[in-house]
Amino acid sequence: MFLYLESADTKMHVAGLKYFTLPDGAGPEFVRELHREMQESPVEAPWNRKLATPRLLLNPLHYWVTDDKFDIDYHVRRSALATPGDERELGVLVSRLHSNPIDFSRPPWELHIIEGLSGGRFAVYIKIHHSLVDGYTGVKLLQRALATTPDDRTHPMFFSLKPRSRGRTSDDRSSLVGGLVSTAWDATALAGGTVRSTAAVTKAVLRLQLSRRAEHSALVPGLRAPKSMFNGRTGRNRRFATAQFELDRLKAVASASGGSLNDVAMAVFGGGLRTYLEEMGELPKRSLVGFLPVNIRPKGDEGGGVRVGATLAPMGTHIADPGERLKAIIASTTQAKAQMNDMTQAAMLAYSGYLLAPSALQTAGAMVGASGITPATFNLCVSNVPGPKQTLYLRGARLENYFPVSIPAHGMALNITCLSYDGAMNVGFVGCRDAVPHLQRLAVHTSKALEDLEDAVAKLTV
Known part of the structure; x- marks a missing residue:
């Protein structure tokens, strides 16, 4: 549904804007080092998956495949606000980023680390297409990627977390038939549930x-x-x-x-x-x-x-x-x-x-x-x-607002x-x-x- 609704004027992605306060003793290279660490982190499913037919959004047989040419530099980016780096400047940048469409030839998500905020803060804007996850799932996944104490400096990034098992994960073309059979079975069960609740x-x-x-x-x-x-x-x-x-x-x-x-x-x-x-x-x-x-x-x-x-x-x-x-x-x-x-x-x-x-x-x-x-x-x-x-942290940086x-x-x-x-x-x-x-x-x-x-x-x- 969300792929069918996608158009130049109606873009079906959701996002989260997080404000972080730098940890005590953080040096001027903190954000640069965070960005570098993200670029060097492994990427797990579903964050390394893209549409098998990205040029045909109305395809009724959509399925996900692993992006063998995954480019972390495209997905994880670093930006800076123009002086004075206040809420208005950040709002302008987020408005612009949210206006840009998702590139469906790649896995449909982006992360922008934004520095230059006043008061020793930086922001992270994460954009995900709604066909990949809904808001509830997105919040749960991002929550799992943040630490509950400022001393935890090794917690995996959200795209590095091993996925929790949800059944079939094969993504080759031969799995399409199996996927259609599975979908038909699910539809039958769904219909049965609907009949029971008529x-x-x-x-x-x-x-x-x-x-x-x-x-x-x-x-x-x-x-x-x-x-x-x-x-x-x-x-x-x-x-x-x-x-x-x-x-x-x-x-x-x-x-x-x-x-x-x-x-x-x-x-x-x-x-x-x-x-x-x-x-x-x-x-x-x-x-x-x-x-x-x-x-x-x-x-x-x-x-x-x-x-x-x-x-x-x-x-x-x-x-x-x-x-x-x-x-x-x-x-x-x-x-x-x-x-x-x-x-x-x-x-x-x-x-x-x-x-x-x-x-x-x-x-x-x-x-x-x-x-x-x-x-x-x-x-x-x-x-x-x-x-x-509870209060959450990213490499010791406190998550202030979300x-x-x-x-x-x-x-x-x-x-x-x-x-x-x-x-x-x-x-x-x-x-x-x-x-x-x-x-x-x-x-x-x-x-x-x-x-x-x-x-x-x-x-x-x-």
Whole structure:
């Protein structure tokens, strides 16, 4: 799917931006030596694998092969910021790097070590195509490559870690037949799981159909989103901005309101979006609808490949009062969770497909410039990826912040992704450069929206 969606204007890669503080006593050659060590490190699967048919992205028989001419110098690069090396300069560079397409004639990933940050810091930007791993898997893999103590200076780089066994790994052409047989068997098992969960899926679909007729239903069916400035055709260039919140602040609001951490985050983003769109003169009368990817792996799964379902939820942008906005979001997400409670993994995938099927009209309309005519299923993507809870280190350098950088697309020009790390929620805002101007303002408004929500919840609990 992610290969089929790849185009010059819609690039299906995700990334992570990590800030590191140099260890005590580090000399001026620390980053150069780190770069040299990476260039000399071994490369294990899947990081040494490329597509067998890189020039034919619509090939239905894709499979991975080992790159016998793997060039580490291409994949691991070193950059420096222009003076003064502040957050703005880094944001400009990351926006540019994220706008560049992946080279499919090579393994689809890049790592950029970025020096020149003020305060004795450097950054690492890692870009991976979504067809190789999903966000959950990527975070798990990168977490395994970092040490839990500053004294551990020999921990393998993420691309040097031996892969955990996931069955067949042969990549020669003769394995294609075996792969097709395996895929057919998996599809049969998937169909069986879906059949066994037919009742749960049917009930969920019926609830959605009824919600279309109910004027004040909390559930969000397809084709219910308003037209917005985020639903047009996107260009190839990106904007990137960040925000950071203490998890304790979000948890306190969640505890006081009876909602979840995700509910609070949605309400905060809804408040920031309301102010941002009002400034732009683009605020719709109805609430924006968020597309929420859902990790459907069983608890304890370490990841691998792509396992993602989806649901829809309102952002509450039509509600001025922060407390009432949160109540509306909690009501909707509670019903959305109930929809999937009795479903197997196969059923969740089937239900997600049903829920998002109408978005094909949205994407097609945006591509041909008819976004004002075709109905919208959602307006933006909001994702939350759980990250490491403890402080991590790279060759003694402390990982200070870890921001996700995700995917905007035709009909969905804004993506907001959260990643928790070491007591904080790090938020990456990624938008089409043409369709979403002044993106940093949205980050600022979002921070103010959390303050407003805290005040509103405090008044309710007095």
